[in-house]
Amino acid sequence: MTSQDNMPMTRAEKRQAKRIKRFDNPWMNPKLIWGAALLLGIIAMGIIGRFVWDPDLVFTGSSMLRLPPVGFENLRGQAGTMANPLGTDGGGRDLLALIIIGAPNTLFVGLLASLIGMSIGIFLGFSAGFLGGRTDDVIRVSADVMITIPPLLILVVFQSAFGDVSLTMMALLIAGFVWQSPTRLIRAQVLSMKQSGYVQMAQLSGASTSHIMFREMMPNLVPYLFGSFIASVTTSIVTAVGLEVLGLGPQRIPTLGRTIYEAINAGALIQNLWWWWGIPTLLLAVIFIGLLLINLGLDEVSNPRLRKLS
Amino acid sequence: MTDKPVLTLKDLSIEFPTPQGVVQAVKALSLDIHKGRRVGFIGESGSGKTTTALAVMQMLAEPGRVASGMIDLGGTNVLDLDEEQMRRARLSRVAYIPQGAMNSLNPVMRVEPQMWDGIIAHEGKLDRAELKRRSDAALESVGLPVHTADLYPHELSGGMKQRVCIAMGIILNPELIIADEPTSALDVVTQRQVMQTLKAIQTEIGSGLMLIGHDMGLMAQTVDELAVLKDGELVEHGSVQQILEAPKHPYTRDLISSVPLVGGESFLNPDTRAEAPKRASAEPLLRFENVRKDYGAVTALHPMSFQLQGDTPQIISIVGQSGSGKSTMGSIMLGFNPPSQGRVLFEGQDVATMSAAQSLDFRKNVQAVFQDPYACFNPFYRVNHALKFPFKQFGMAKSDAHTQQAMEEACAAVGLDPDLVLNRYPHQLSGGQRQRLVVARALMLSPKLLIADEPVSMVDASLRASILSNIYDLKDKYGISILYITHDLATAYHVSDYVMVLFKGHVVEAGPPKEVIGAPQHPYTKLLIDSIPWPDLHRSWGDGRQDWDPAKLEAEAAQASAVYRGMVPGFDLQEA
Numbered sequence: 001m002t003s004q005d006n007m008p009m010t011r012a013e014k015r016q017a018k019r020i021k022r023f024d025n026p027w028m029n030p031k032l033i034w035g036a037a038l039l040l041g042i043i044a045m046g047i048i049g050r051f052v053w054d055p056d057l058v059f060t061g062s063s064m065l066r067l068p069p070v071g072f073e074n075l076r077g078q079a080g081t082m083a084n085p086l087g088t089d090g091g092g093r094d095l096l097a098l099i100i101i102g103a104p105n106t107l108f109v110g111l112l113a114s115l116i117g118m119s120i121g122i123f124l125g126f127s128a129g130f131l132g133g134r135t136d137d138v139i140r141v142s143a144d145v146m147i148t149i150p151p152l153l154i155l156v157v158f159q160s161a162f163g164d165v166s167l168t169m170m171a172l173l174i175a176g177f178v179w180q181s182p183t184r185l186i187r188a189q190v191l192s193m194k195q196s197g198y199v200q201m202a203q204l205s206g207a208s209t210s211h212i213m214f215r216e217m218m219p220n221l222v223p224y225l226f227g228s229f230i231a232s233v234t235t236s237i238v239t240a241v242g243l244e245v246l247g248l249g250p251q252r253i254p255t256l257g258r259t260i261y262e263a264i265n266a267g268a269l270i271q272n273l274w275w276w277w278g279i280p281t282l283l284l285a286v287i288f289i290g291l292l293l294i295n296l297g298l299d300e301v302s303n304p305r306l307r308k309l310s
Numbered sequence: 311m312t313d314k315p316v317l318t319l320k321d322l323s324i325e326f327p328t329p330q331g332v333v334q335a336v337k338a339l340s341l342d343i344h345k346g347r348r349v350g351f352i353g354e355s356g357s358g359k360t361t362t363a364l365a366v367m368q369m370l371a372e373p374g375r376v377a378s379g380m381i382d383l384g385g386t387n388v389l390d391l392d393e394e395q396m397r398r399a400r401l402s403r404v405a406y407i408p409q410g411a412m413n414s415l416n417p418v419m420r421v422e423p424q425m426w427d428g429i430i431a432h433e434g435k436l437d438r439a440e441l442k443r444r445s446d447a448a449l450e451s452v453g454l455p456v457h458t459a460d461l462y463p464h465e466l467s468g469g470m471k472q473r474v475c476i477a478m479g480i481i482l483n484p485e486l487i488i489a490d491e492p493t494s495a496l497d498v499v500t501q502r503q504v505m506q507t508l509k510a511i512q513t514e515i516g517s518g519l520m521l522i523g524h525d526m527g528l529m530a531q532t533v534d535e536l537a538v539l540k541d542g543e544l545v546e547h548g549s550v551q552q553i554l555e556a557p558k559h560p561y562t563r564d565l566i567s568s569v570p571l572v573g574g575e576s577f578l579n580p581d582t583r584a585e586a587p588k589r590a591s592a593e594p595l596l597r598f599e600n601v602r603k604d605y606g607a608v609t610a611l612h613p614m615s616f617q618l619q620g621d622t623p624q625i626i627s628i629v630g631q632s633g634s635g636k637s638t639m640g641s642i643m644l645g646f647n648p649p650s651q652g653r654v655l656f657e658g659q660d661v662a663t664m665s666a667a668q669s670l671d672f673r674k675n676v677q678a679v680f681q682d683p684y685a686c687f688n689p690f691y692r693v694n695h696a697l698k699f700p701f702k703q704f705g706m707a708k709s710d711a712h713t714q715q716a717m718e719e720a721c722a723a724v725g726l727d728p729d730l731v732l733n734r735y736p737h738q739l740s741g742g743q744r745q746r747l748v749v750a751r752a753l754m755l756s757p758k759l760l761i762a763d764e765p766v767s768m769v770d771a772s773l774r775a776s777i778l779s780n781i782y783d784l785k786d787k788y789g790i791s792i793l794y795i796t797h798d799l800a801t802a803y804h805v806s807d808y809v810m811v812l813f814k815g816h817v818v819e820a821g822p823p824k825e826v827i828g829a830p831q832h833p834y835t836k837l838l839i840d841s842i843p844w845p846d847l848h849r850s851w852g853d854g855r856q857d858w859d860p861a862k863l864e865a866e867a868a869q870a871s872a873v874y875r876g877m878v879p880g881f882d883l884q885e886a
Contacts, residue, residue, distance in 0.1 A: 197686040198685060198686055200686075202699070204700070206669075299421060
């Protein structure tokens with residue numbers, strides 16, 4: 001029985017009904033859309049940029065040194081030109097080309113590392129939760145131990161030993177430090193789900209262990225997996241940028257972290273070359289805000305109680 | 311009654327705006343509760359009982375609101391009170407005793423300071439000795455020893471926790487006590503004790519009592535007046551006597567007739583008797599050999615041996631309180647839980663050492679209906695997944711069309727419209743519909759043995775009888791042997807061919823139901839049967855006597871030896 005049958009709705013009620021309708025499809029979440037748009041924007045910049053701008057400008061000496069962005073003057077009184085709209089760095093590399101190549105690289109390291117980390121986490125979490133016993137003990141203890149080790153410390157040692165590494169290598173190294181929290185999260189969920197009625201029903205139906213794990217349990221874990229994935233992308237990017245700013249990580253491939261490292265090394269802060277470190281920092285901020293918005297949005301999607309009516 | 315009523319509800323309507331439109335939870339409800347009277351609110355889940363109670367306390371969950379009408383609490387219009395005035399009225403004038411006492415007490419505080427909180431919030435800081443005197447008096451009045459005050463909630467049993475909640479509720483002598491299904495989480499023996507306490511204390515302080523519940527028997531034994539709610543509407547209101555003896559509304563009649571009585575008329579109609587499916591093996595269908603189960607130091611099930619032949623379909627009931635080991639038995643039979651000692655044999659084959667093929671065969675032939683129909687369906691899939699998957703898994707499906715046809719037939723057999731339910735998600739169906747689907751699933755797989763673990767305890771009272779008769783039909787029409795695990799003696803009386811009463815992991819009485827439940831001999835069986843609230847005013851139960859002490863009776867029962875009351879062919883229980 002609804003009230004629409006007998007009385008006309010007031011204007012406030014109509015507005016509310018409309019607002020509620022918009023929440024009918026949980027994926028049409030403004031936070032989620034904005035977050036995704038920011039990240040897709042960066043990826044699009046990387047792809048389109050390679051066609052409309054010359055990627056060779058990332059090489060040292062390809063332009064004049066220390067040019068300011070358009071509309072600004074540097075300490076030598078040179079004005080920015082359209083040839084280098086975002087200015088150039090101390091080695092004559094064009095900043096626009098640097099971020100076109102570098103920002104997607106940073107995002108790539110983060111995504112790849114957490115994709116690998118999540119896969120390990122899903123595998124170990126399910127094994128620990130489902131098999132229990134000795135397997136569970138080993139996985140749980142090693143995850144707990146790994147979580148207490150500061151990743152940067154180990155990575156610094158690794159990277160200095162390896163010297164120059166590729167982006168993929170770096171992602172692999174970071175993945176070794178982002179599997180613990182998904183493992184623990186999934187293990188906890190699997191443990192509680194194992195007792196649930198529908199898993200018992202599936203057992204009664206003669207379902208195999210893999211069917212129960214991946215067909216019965218996994219779909220119900222998707223919201224957790226998404227949330228955990230985004231969180232580990234954030235961690236991976238922070239770790240990667242941290243290493244790059246310390247001068248570790250790939251030496252020849254432009255990334256946002258490496259650009260900041262070079263800016264600091266060349267004393268860009270005291271020479272007032274703000275665009276050199278400022279533009280990559282701004283892009284990192286955009287990436288993190290995008291990830292945060294996606295995470296908040298996913299939270300609201302998977303937890304309807306957070307969806308407010310107002 | 312010339313007094314002014316303690317609570318007057320006049321044309322009360324409560325609504326909840328939701329995405330689908332405004333839901334009217336309570337529609338134009340008018341009712342008086344007089345001083346010293348006990349009024350029961352009975353109805354199914356979603357009938358607006360609790361919503362009404364919460365409105366009286368101004369504690370409606372967002373976005374619910376009182377749309378119209380008046381709530382008058384002893385001369386004060388509750389709806390006119392502001393937040394602070396309402397805060398002062400709660401507990402001192404209207405007390406609320408919640409459903410789950412276990413969740414209502416703060417686990418990190420002792421009982422005493424929790425009781426003081428209420429006094430201090432209303433009367434300011436008081437002398438410690440005075441607080442202590444009052445909390446002790448309240449505890450004594452609910453029949454708890456004074457030292458309970460120094461315990462933490464986890465040190466109390468469920469019944470004690472509920473009595474602590476009652477003590478907290480009456481500590482300020484409210485005019486009205488609202489008890490929202492105060493005993494639904496307790497077993498019958500404890501329920502009787504808690505309801506007696508509540509009645510005694512309410513008589514003592516002379517307040518009004520609003521008892522919310524769905525159990526007609528409990529109502530008959532407890533309240534003076536009864537209000538029957540359906541879909542937010544008050545369909546009938548009158549004295550208990552009048553309603554029980556001459557119910558006017560058809561819904562009330564349904565409610566009363568859906569309560570099975572021991573010795574009463576059967577709600578089943580055993581018309582056809584099917585033979586059990588032909589079995590290749592001469593071995594008994596299920597056999598327990600000295601099965602024992604320990605959880606750490608606690609023995610949940612003492613060594614037990616029986617065998618169920620299964621040549622003629624039978625229903626064996628296993629009856630007991632929570633903690634009696636009956637559900638442990640069920641999970642051992644299903645092979646979910648290995649026994650600590652002894653063997654479980656299915657057609658002569660040890661369940662623990664089966665090969666993969668034997669195991670699949672065992673799964674096909676031993677199916678179950680569980681207690682919680684809400685948890686039995688994977689929320690990710692449409693409900694037909696739960697029916698389709700095992701059918702294919704056991705190699706019974708010839709084609710997709712065959713599966714579909716089998717599903718539709720099974721649904722129809724349990725009284726569901728296949729077009730309406732099969733393509734829905736579980737959350738779109740009611741508990742009763744889901745439980746029927748689980749029965750339909752069992753029917754489709756046509757197992758040899760079905761283990762029904764409290765199949766109706768979470769379903770609305772009016773549906774219980776019909777779901778039980780669906781299960782009963784499995785035996786009669788489809789020849790499936792059933793092990794029925796329950797705490798409800800009345801239903802066991804009607805459906806079973808043989809009853810075992812379990813007490814602390816021991817069988818204390820066993821035999822045909824007419825003898826065991828109809829004329830119990832063991833003190834524990836007697837205690838259980840005395841605790842059932844009958845919807846019969848002449849069979850007195852909680853008359854306020856305080857001398858009824860279940861703890862003493864249980865101790866006596868533990869001393870008595872088991873009573874075996876005759877055999878039925880096809881089921882042999884080995885006497886311990």
